[in-house]
Amino acid sequence: MNYLFVDGNSLGYYHQKSDKLYNGEMEVQAAFGFVKNVRRYASILHARPMILWDGFSDKRRDFYPDYKANRDNDPDIKKMKEGFAIQKPYILKMMTALGVTQLIAKDAEADDLAGLLVSSIAPQPIVEHIYLLTGDSDWLQLVRENVSWVSLREDAKNKQVNFEQFAELTGFATPRAFLEAKALQGDNSDNISGVGGIGAGGAKELLHEWGSVATMVRGINDGSIVVNKGRHKTAFNKLAKNAFNEKTGCRMLEAFKRNITLMNLIETKFPPTEIETIKGNRDVKAFEQLCYELNFRSFLEDLEVFVLPFERYC
Template sequence: MSNENKPSFMLVDGMALLFRAYFATAVTGQFMINSKGIPTNGVYGFVKHFLTAVSSFKPTHVAVCWDMGSKTFRTEMYDGYKANRPDAPVELIPQFDLVKEVVEAFDVPNIGLAGYEADDCIGTIAKSAKEEANVKILTGDKDILQLIEDEISVALLQKGYGNYLVHTKETFFEANGILPRQMIDLKAFMGDTSDNYPGVKGIGEKTALKLLQQYEHIEGVLDNLHQLTKGQRTKIEQDLEMLHLSRQLAEIKCDVPIEYNLNDAILNFNHEKVMDKFAEVEFRGLQRFLDLKELA
């Protein structure tokens, strides 16, 4: 099937949209608490991001992936993984279930599996769907860029609504000088402060990029340690174990045991059902986002 005739499948990183929407309004204390006492600011913003992206990219199929709790195979591997993250704000907690209910009202599948992150579900689905669909991943999380291939692109949310930085294999290489897959080894060397693992102490992005451009991957670097500067060699040798562990933490797992069916993700929602849900949650002013693309 030629690329033009393939369905276009948008995989949404639900947490990335929800958190971005929540924090954009929480700073000014606009929690939008409804008559049932439930804050709705994150879900409201999520819907705006979701509908704006549907209108911008016009996917034929959509699914939303979620984290299912903070305990995953990565926390088993490394105690410190994401240990620096504060607990979710109290106003956000009831919105985790509410946002999934709203997604259900659009007849869009919510996908997640305990023990894995949303990224792992996204990676697994993207890799298995790429034969039959052009996949676009909507996220704010640069880690997902490692999944880019010919049939998989990534739309990174920028400031505001409807602003995206879309990366394909070509644009990624132009911007970074490495291939998307090499991002895993890049993070293994430089670590990730937001996920709280150190990589190799003293090796930053600039050095890591240079090493990967020259030697392709971690194995290539280790085979050529004798050619590195004494400082680089010492740092890598001292942190060899953490280098390998960091690579395991950085790599998105693309063989998660989840069931999904592309046909379940066909985007064809019932306008009335969605409006009923909006009324129940007490959302106002979203009608125009629904009208952006007549999907009824």
């Protein structure tokens, strides 16, 4: 059995930002694109779709108050989210009527739910492959032998990243190395500062040369590794000595460890403790009525054909 884990908010926001589509005065492009693409990827990948939704959680912000603080007052993001929120109830209903099960991490993020599910479901003998449909590169750390990352973006440089091609496509030998590189650099989109002095190039060099931050730090401190040349020699030595970085206002190793805690999805420190399950309950008539309500005529032109992938895989 193949699974398609869909990052619900990521897919919804992506289509909400696409060309406007209206039913009367109501924007409906998010709902239209969401349903269309869940169908598309379930069909292409021969996989059972499951939608993962964010709940509400301040766990990461309690741990790191600056987390996502840059999004709070962005008027464009606020407007986009408001437009999507109006359509979300329709998406929930349409997915249910198509037989798609949805999981809501009531007190966590969909990222943490994805990590939890990959850890628990991927090893099961009946699971052939899991596909992660998202626009979030953080989910790349979840790639395994039977887990692939699929970009929802049509213009993505790498549309799909599997375990065999991970190093070739990402530049990092392992998903763990990818995570450590992100922790070194920080993440501007989530307002997480890096360790300071080590950007994308430096992170890639460090992980390529030593495989992990721990190996380099241990080697420099016990004398088995000497870094006395190269563009990043000063930053690497300062990292190993846990030097204070004036720009970030934090010691470098402490910032790295903090970022690993914030970013690690496989061993998340912020797991959902309450997961709401909305079981799929196939009802073609209910789906048809919702399509009429939203004026999704292209879905209705050959409804039997449109619902076929859901009947086959859900």
